[in-house]
Amino acid sequence: MDTFITLLLLVVSWALINNVLLHYFVGACPFLGVSKRVGTAFGMGMAVTFVMTIASMLSWIFTYFILRPHAPVPQWVWELSGGAGDAPFDLTVLSYLLYIFVIAASVQFVEMYVRKNFPSLYKAFGVFLPLITTNCAILFICLEISKRLQDPLKLMPIYEALTMAVAAGFGFAIAITLMAGIREELELCDVPKPLRGAGIALIVAGIMAMAFMGFAGVESGLERALSQFR
Amino acid sequence: METAVALLLAAVVVALLAVAGGWILGWANRKFAVEVDPKVTQINDALPAANCGGCGYVGCGEYAEAVARGDAAIDLCGPGGSSCIAAIAQIMGVDAGGALPYKAVVHCEADRSQRLGLTEYNGEQTCAAANLVGGVQGCTYGCLGLGDCQRACEYDAITIRNGVAVIDPIKCIGCKLCAAACPRNIISMVPFRQEKMLVIACSNKDFGSDVKNVCKIGCIGCKACTRMTSFITMDGSLPTIDYEHYQDGMDFDPVLAKCPMHRLILVGTPSPKDLADTEGESVPKVIEAQFETTVDKTEWRG
Numbered sequence: 205m206d207t208f209i210t211l212l213l214l215v216v217s218w219a220l221i222n223n224v225l226l227h228y229f230v231g232a233c234p235f236l237g238v239s240k241r242v243g244t245a246f247g248m249g250m251a252v253t254f255v256m257t258i259a260s261m262l263s264w265i266f267t268y269f270i271l272r273p274h275a276p277v278p279q280w281v282w283e284l285s286g287g288a289g290d291a292p293f294d295l296t297v298l299s300y301l302l303y304i305f306v307i308a309a310s311v312q313f314v315e316m317y318v319r320k321n322f323p324s325l326y327k328a329f330g331v332f333l334p335l336i337t338t339n340c341a342i343l344f345i346c347l348e349i350s351k352r353l354q355d356p357l358k359l360m361p362i363y364e365a366l367t368m369a370v371a372a373g374f375g376f377a378i379a380i381t382l383m384a385g386i387r388e389e390l391e392l393c394d395v396p397k398p399l400r401g402a403g404i405a406l407i408v409a410g411i412m413a414m415a416f417m418g419f420a421g422v423e424s425g426l427e428r429a430l431s432q433f434r
Numbered sequence: 435m436e437t438a439v440a441l442l443l444a445a446v447v448v449a450l451l452a453v454a455g456g457w458i459l460g461w462a463n464r465k466f467a468v469e470v471d472p473k474v475t476q477i478n479d480a481l482p483a484a485n486c487g488g489c490g491y492v493g494c495g496e497y498a499e500a501v502a503r504g505d506a507a508i509d510l511c512g513p514g515g516s517s518c519i520a521a522i523a524q525i526m527g528v529d530a531g532g533a534l535p536y537k538a539v540v541h542c543e544a545d546r547s548q549r550l551g552l553t554e555y556n557g558e559q560t561c562a563a564a565n566l567v568g569g570v571q572g573c574t575y576g577c578l579g580l581g582d583c584q585r586a587c588e589y590d591a592i593t594i595r596n597g598v599a600v601i602d603p604i605k606c607i608g609c610k611l612c613a614a615a616c617p618r619n620i621i622s623m624v625p626f627r628q629e630k631m632l633v634i635a636c637s638n639k640d641f642g643s644d645v646k647n648v649c650k651i652g653c654i655g656c657k658a659c660t661r662m663t664s665f666i667t668m669d670g671s672l673p674t675i676d677y678e679h680y681q682d683g684m685d686f687d688p689v690l691a692k693c694p695m696h697r698l699i700l701v702g703t704p705s706p707k708d709l710a711d712t713e714g715e716s717v718p719k720v721i722e723a724q725f726e727t728t729v730d731k732t733e734w735r736g
Contacts, residue, residue: 320466
């Protein structure tokens with residue numbers, strides 16, 4: 205029950221309250237670029253969720269075993285080289301390099317796999333799948349997971365990292381689909397000339413971000429409400 | 435000591451990961467290789483990569499696939515023109531034959547001074563909105579001149595001149611975006627068999643006085659043109675040109691002279707003779723945009 209409550213809170217927190225797009229402002233390029241039609245925006249959101257899940261799982265594994273302080277692999281190498289006690293170094297500095305590598309490679313791999321085995325899905329994803337490689341929201345989630353693996357006494361288990369990545373992906377999908385809906389309606393409006401296009405899109409994004417601020421506090425309230433089940 | 439181990443470990447981790455990643459991707463590339471029809475690649479290379487969507491497919495790549503499968507005709511690419519069609523025909527091993535470049539033509543030529551029954555319209559400045567309102571002008575078929583097609587054109591080929599859309603056939607690449615944008619459906623795609631093509635510059639489907647009441651220059655449906663040529667037939671009150679029977683070297687001067695409203699016009703690239711004829715005529719001055727505002731002239735009194 206405790207685990208379930210933790211996961212539920214993670215989902216609410218990452219899908220709504222700490223929405224990657226509207227709270228952290230990462231992944232804003234597809235948010236503005238691919239949000240003209242609801243259909244394509246939803247496809248983009250699903251593709252991001254998909255890649256985010258895979259990339260965060262891989263980076264959790266790398267971080268847990270190699271990169272975090274007191275990780276098993278450096279410890280083993282340290283003992284092998286004749287050092288005593290805890291390994292005195294921490295390879296977290298490599299995280300950006302490895303995460304980018306992992307994201308790019310897994311996107312490429314997934315693309316080849318999907319193309320061979322699910323041609324219709326490949327067609328649906330289209331150009332979005334390779335574009336996601338450069339989406340900073342995915343690197344951001346990997347780095348957030350890395351942050352939660354720094355303290356050896358409070359390590360984030362892999363299922364929590366999985367829940368967090370899926371929830372963040374859904375948060376991205378929700379935000380970009382809402383944005384696309386608003387922009388479709390905006391086409392029927394008489395927007396002042398200087399604001400047409402990117403200008404009004406940024407204003408809408410700002411207003412949406414402010415609206416999402418309304419979710420702040422939901423998490424603690426929910427935690428209080430659920431605490432009786434703990 | 436610990437620095438050396440840390441450096442070594444970092445280098446080895448990155449190098450191993452790079453090798454492993456490269457190996458896995460290389461293996462996957464062979465394992466999951468999808469055989470692509472070489473024709474698709476060739477056709478894709480022959481296409482102009484404008485990705486305009488004029489052919490009805492999402493991009494040049496999808497159109498290339500459809501052509502290679504045999505699902506699409508080879509002459510749908512407007513931007514590529516005849517050379518592109520010839521290249522695709524060669525790849526597909528078919529005759530390019532009557533494949534022609536299509537260009538957009540506006541079937542209305544009446545500017546604001548020639549239209550009757552104009553009312554003041556202060557609503558949303560798009561044709562789509564004005565078309566819904568009704569009563570903006572007398573003619574319910576003709577150009578509204580609010581520029582939906584101009585905004586749809588990605589190649590700057592359309593200008594609105596005194597309330598009527600004019601397409602520059604030299605700039606037009608035949609992507610059909612304007613034809614889709616026009617709420618009155620008065621833009622059609624004409625196969626440009628020659629440099630200059632005969633088109634009917636009116637869309638009014640009424641007869642005689644009904645047309646005269648709403649437009650000074652509209653086609654009145656007199657059928658004079660159909661009696662003189664074989665390729666013009668009447669569809670209701672409007673003549674239509676059958677471009678299938680349009681021959682090279684036809685002399686249009688008699689039929690152009692016969693049309694009482696001068697609604698048969700030639701559009702296309704002007705010939706040297708046309709340019710020589712109009713050399714002496716004064717062309718309307720192009721007005722330069724002035725970005726200066728009234729604020730620039732006022733004196734700042736802070």
